[in-house]
Structures are given as C-alpha cells and as structure tokens.
Amino acid sequence: MANPITKQGYDTIQTELDHLIKVEREELKITIAEARELGDLKENAEYHAAKEKQGVVEGRISQLQGILASCEVIDPSTIKSDKVVFGATITILNMETDESQTVKIVGESESDMKKGLISYNSPLGKALIGKQEGDEVVVRAPKGDIEYEVESIEFK
DSSP states (O other): OOEEEEHHHHHHHHHHHHHIIIIIHHHHHHHHHHHHHTSOSTTOHHHHHHHHHHHHHHHHHHHHHHHHHTEEEEOGGGOOOSBOOTTOEEEEEETTTTEEEEEEEEOGGGOBGGGTEEETTSHHHHHHTTOBTTOEEEEEETTEEEEEEEEEEEOO
8 A cells, every 4th residue: 555645745755865866975976986096995984984874875765765656645735525634734722731733644754743744643643534623532642641622624
C-alpha cells in the first residue's frame, strides 16, 4: 500500500532531494578530489570527513527516493467530507486548558508537531480520523488522557 502524502509534503521532499543530488553531492565530489590530491589518504582528515559526509548524504538520498517511490500524493483541496480524513485541517479545543489549536493530518514523512502537521498514524491523528465537528476525542498520552473537541474541519 502506498503511503499518503500531501502535495506540499511531496514538494518539500523533492526539493531536499534535488538539493542533495545537484548541490551537496557535487560539492563533495570536488572536496574529495581536492583531498586526494593532498597525498597520503590514511592521515588526511579532510578526505575522511568528506567521505563520511558523502555516506550520510547518499543515505539521505536513498531514504528520500524511497519515500517518493512509495507514496501517493493526495490533494486535500479535492476532498469533500464532513469527517476528518487524511489531509484535513482541524481546529481542536483542549477541554482541560480551553485552548484551541489547528492541526493538519499528513503523512508520516512530513509530520512536524511544531508546525501543526501530525501524522495520520500518531495517537492524535488516529483519534481524529472519522470524527465530525462537535465530536469529542480522548487521546492517550504519557502524562495521561487528553480530551479534545473537534471545532472545525477544512480541506485546503
């Protein structure tokens, strides 16, 4: 099964991948070539540092290519639903603190709680899926259960 991802998440990953391939990889090739010219590779710190960074960059390139190869792009603006589904932007009210926050349900590879992007597989994401405006949800958290009310659902 393909992993869902928003268009914005896909574009962000594609941009990072392009940068790694076109900029980082090319700069490392030059750095490694210059370090080789310095002579003895056994005691050449620049060479070893560049080779180590090259391994990290190649690993990240493979990881990003894997994400893009196994994902399905979903455009939230085309979704018509009165329930919370993937791609929904939801305003929720924390019943205990009486504070509202807006979150968007996204794919795992693009989730970032600081930006309000939560994975559909996270405890909050799982609790919200299928709910409607006015529904209450209980999320099991390490510090105890948290109750939320779904205030609004948008697809943008």
